[in-house]
Amino acid sequence: MTLLITVFAALAATAIWYCSESARRLRVGFLSLMFWGAGLMWLVDAVFEYAELHEKFFTPSAADMLNDSYLGVSVVALGLVIWLVTVLVQDPNGVVKAALFGKKVNQ
């Protein structure tokens, strides 16, 4: 579930990056690369787990699925927080600078 949720997040971020010029300015590409990187790493994890568990890998218990889904959503939230902090620090549109130093800039 964690892998699936991360891959869907990566797909959504990539689609937004492709479609929107303003999203590209807001470094959505970074977000998409971050999710793709994590997705690829969890894919390797899943392959190793499959090699160990075989068919049991595809029939997880409800509790495991719920825990994995909760983890997946938390991972997406953490990724979004990292991206947001990066955007605010780099401030590509100058919004933060304008908000903090607006008066000084106008002077």
Place this chain on the structure above:
Amino acid sequence: MACFIVPALEAAAVTVIKKIVEKKEAKAVVPSGAGTDFNAVEKIPFSRKLGWLSNMLWGGSALLAFEHVWHGEVTPWFPFLTAVQEGPEAVSEMLGEMATAGVTMAILVTAVWCGLVAVSSAFERRARRAAEAAK
């Protein structure tokens, strides 16, 4: 157990290489008349391509590290890895996982990046050919 450490180490190495390449690119001599041809197709700097790999590795490692914290394999206090507290058997298991899963993760992400670079290079070549044909 600690497989994310391998891609994180690669990410650190890539970041250092990216900084060196960026410095070299900044020092590169600009031929006279460069930048005056506005129809010229610009080549994507290699440092930018390294940035894609760096973002994938750092991002992936950070999210994977969070997963390890979630599962109690990494703690925010010394020695940070629960396997180290559990004894030598757990440590050897952790090292084995790093050597197998960790190295495979790093190789897979790098392989995907190589594919990305190859595709972008093909796009650059195509754009350059189109620009030359338009002249």
